Amino acid sequence: xxxxxxxxxxxxxxxxxxxxxxxxxxxxxxxxxxxxxxxxxxxxxxxxxxxxxxxxxxxxxxxxxxxxxxxxxxxxxxxxxxxxxxxxxxxxxxxxxxxxxxxxxxxxxxxxxxxxxxxxxxxxxxxxxxxxxxxxxxxxxxxxxxxxxxxxxxxxxxxxxxxxxxxxxxxxxxxxxxxxxxxxxxxxxxxxxxxxxxxxxxxxxxxxxxxxxxxxxxxxxxxxxxxxxxxxxxxxxxxxxxxxxxxxxxxxxxxxxxxxxxxxxxxxxxxxxxx
Amino acid sequence: xxxxxxxxxxxxxxxxxxxxxxxxxxxxxxxxxxxxxxxxxxxxxxxxxxxxxxxxxxxxxxxxxxxxxxxxxxxxxxxxxxxxxxxxxxxxxxxxxxxxxxxxxxxxxxxxxxxxxxxxxxxxxxxxxxxxxxxxxxxxxxxxxxxxxxxxxxxxxxxxxxxxxxxxxxxxxxxxxxxxxxxxxxxxxxxxxxxxxxxxxxxxxxxxxxxxxxxxxxxxxxxxxxxxxxxxxxxxxxxxxxxxxxxxxxxxx
Numbered sequence: 163x164x165x166x167x168x169x170x171x172x173x174x175x176x177x178x179x180x181x182x183x184x185x186x187x188x189x190x191x192x193x194x195x196x197x198x199x200x201x202x203x204x205x206x207x208x209x210x211x212x213x214x215x216x217x218x219x220x221x222x223x224x225x226x227x228x229x230x231x232x233x234x235x236x237x238x239x240x241x242x243x244x245x246x247x248x249x250x251x252x253x254x255x256x257x258x259x260x261x262x263x264x265x266x267x268x269x270x271x272x273x274x275x276x277x278x279x280x281x282x283x284x285x286x287x288x289x290x291x292x293x294x295x296x297x298x299x300x301x302x303x304x305x306x307x308x309x310x311x312x313x314x315x316x317x318x319x320x321x322x323x324x325x326x327x328x329x330x331x332x333x334x335x336x337x338x339x340x341x342x343x344x345x346x347x348x349x350x351x352x353x354x355x356x357x358x359x360x361x362x363x364x365x366x367x368x369x370x371x372x373x374x375x376x377x378x379x380x381x382x383x384x385x386x387x388x389x390x391x392x393x394x395x396x397x398x399x400x401x402x403x404x405x406x407x408x409x410x411x412x413x414x415x416x417x418x419x420x421x422x423x424x425x426x427x428x429x430x431x432x433x434x435x436x437x
Numbered sequence: 438x439x440x441x442x443x444x445x446x447x448x449x450x451x452x453x454x455x456x457x458x459x460x461x462x463x464x465x466x467x468x469x470x471x472x473x474x475x476x477x478x479x480x481x482x483x484x485x486x487x488x489x490x491x492x493x494x495x496x497x498x499x500x501x502x503x504x505x506x507x508x509x510x511x512x513x514x515x516x517x518x519x520x521x522x523x524x525x526x527x528x529x530x531x532x533x534x535x536x537x538x539x540x541x542x543x544x545x546x547x548x549x550x551x552x553x554x555x556x557x558x559x560x561x562x563x564x565x566x567x568x569x570x571x572x573x574x575x576x577x578x579x580x581x582x583x584x585x586x587x588x589x590x591x592x593x594x595x596x597x598x599x600x601x602x603x604x605x606x607x608x609x610x611x612x613x614x615x616x617x618x619x620x621x622x623x624x625x626x627x628x629x630x631x632x633x634x635x636x637x638x639x640x641x642x643x644x645x646x647x648x649x650x651x652x653x654x655x656x657x658x659x660x661x662x663x664x665x666x667x668x669x670x671x672x673x674x675x676x677x678x679x680x681x682x683x684x685x686x687x688x689x690x
Contacts, residue, residue, distance in 0.1 A: 166605050166606060166609075167519045167523060168519075170515040170516065170518055170519040171515070171519040171520070171525065171528060173511070173512040173515060174512045174513065174516030174519075174576060177572060177573055177576055178528070178531045178532070178535065178573070178576070180550075180573070181535075181569060181570060181573025181576075182531055182538075182573060183531065184550055185546035185547050185549065185550035188549045189542075189545070189550075192549055244447070244450075245447060245450045247443070248443055261682075261685060262451060263454065265681060266455060266458065268627075268630055268677065268678075269458070269673075269674045269677045269678050269681065270670075270673055270674060271636075272636050272654060272655060272658075273458070273654070273670040274457070274458065275658075276461075276658045276666065277457040277458055277460070277461045277670070279658060280457075280472075280667065285471065286472060287460060290472045317454075317457070374537065378539025378540070378541055380540065380541040380637050381636060385655075385659065395541040399541055399544075399545070399641075402545045402548060402549075402641065403641075408549065411545060412545070412549065415542040418539055419538060419542050422538070422539060423537075426537055
């Protein structure tokens with residue numbers, strides 16, 4: 163019995179060792195080394211790759227990544243809450259409505275991002291329509307800015323917020339809201355003072371599930387932000403490709419990973435079974 | 438607000454989620470090259486069939502996805518079964534880690550690792566590195582889906598089989614596997630979906646001969662919008678959509 167179990171676990175364990183553990187160990191080592199003359203890495207060991215984060219240039223990138231991820235998370239929360247509330251109260255059709263939220267999430271993130279390029283660019287649908295209606299004469303600069311990146315992130319990760327919110331709202335005892343209105347609270351008061359506080363675990367879970375991937379985004383900021391919106395993800399990619407400064411790229415990716423882990427573990431410690 | 442505003446809002450939210458892709462699909466049938474509707478045409482789909490780069494990339498993507506899905510499904514199903522028998526903090530923790538690691542971090546660390554091993558092995562980046570990477574990141578999805586199904590499985594069924602003389606492995610094969618089949622199929626479809634769609638990790642670990650469809654799409658999208666891109670997007674979205682619906686069906690069983 164124990165032998166079979168070990169046999170069954172072995173391939174997955176080997177895979178995890180090769181595709182997860184060993185690469186992370188290598189990245190940890192590289193982050194402590196010096197950039198080689200032709201790319202690559204060399205000794206001596208150093209902490210310099212980490213102290214470079216204090217450089218205002220990179221500090222600005224960290225700051226921009228954090229606030230873009232934070233704004234996207236707040237927008238997701240604001241947009242997802244009414245939707246989750248509606249789905250949780252829609253009885254029989256719940257599963258259908260839920261599938262309609264999840265379905266686009268599984269149909270190619272890349273193509274969904276491209277869809278916004280198609281809508282937002284200078285010769286895109288929105289500008290073309292506005293121009294043909296005579297509302298504008300010059301195309302509006304809708305693409306390649308922070309706003310476009312935030313829009314793309316909200317579009318991409320909205321389901322991550324809807325699902326945990328829905329899960330908490332669905333479990334909530336409806337008699338609590340009824341009691342509140344029986345005692346004279348107006349619907350908005352009930353929403354603000356009863357439903358929303360009871361929803362706190364879902365809000366926490368959803369916020370982290372959205373914030374973490376937004377912070378590490380590469381694709382959205384590259385396609386919708388253009389070269390003007392460099393975020394941590396783009397910085398990491400750049401160090402490993404064009405800049406060929408692997409040690410610094412490794413340090414940056416570990417910093418990103420550390421932030422993600424701290425947030426997820428903190429939420430788990432609070433008893434967040436959804437994460 | 439609830440009675441009238443909420444449904445209105447919900448319609449708008451669903452429109453936000455679905456209309457961009459619908460517009461993309463509609464304009465893939467546009468006769469004009471520009472974003473002005475000039476009549477229905479299958480011109481861009483015909484152009485797709487002529488594009489060698491796209492076809493080669495699509496072939497690569499399919500090979501990678503099929504091989505990676507097969508491997509991830511087998512390893513993931515076996516692992517899920519083993520974890521269901523007795524939990525393992527190390528393995529579960531690693532699987533969780535692989536799910537939550539930002540894609541770009543997974544990509545660069547795999548790249549660094551592959552380049553490091555190439556010092557000792559006479560290999561280069563190519564289809565094999567892409568496949569290995571894809572098996573790695575889709576494994577956790579398979580385990581999650583199969584494990585969910587195992588939670589509803591009654592271990593007494595296996596015990597009964599063994600009481601009747603089956604070996605442990607026979608009991609697994611003849612009793613457990615058939616019970617798991619719908620979840621395993623659903624997991625495979627999910628793994629296929631995440632594999633065929635990945636750009637960030639793939640672009641870092643691919644070699645010159647292993648360009649995938651998302652890589653070609655990405656390059657085209659960066660250069661500008663082409664109606665051909667709308668056509669290939671429509672095909673992918675329709676294909677993946679069908680696959681996901683099927684997978685949801687199977688999991689609900």
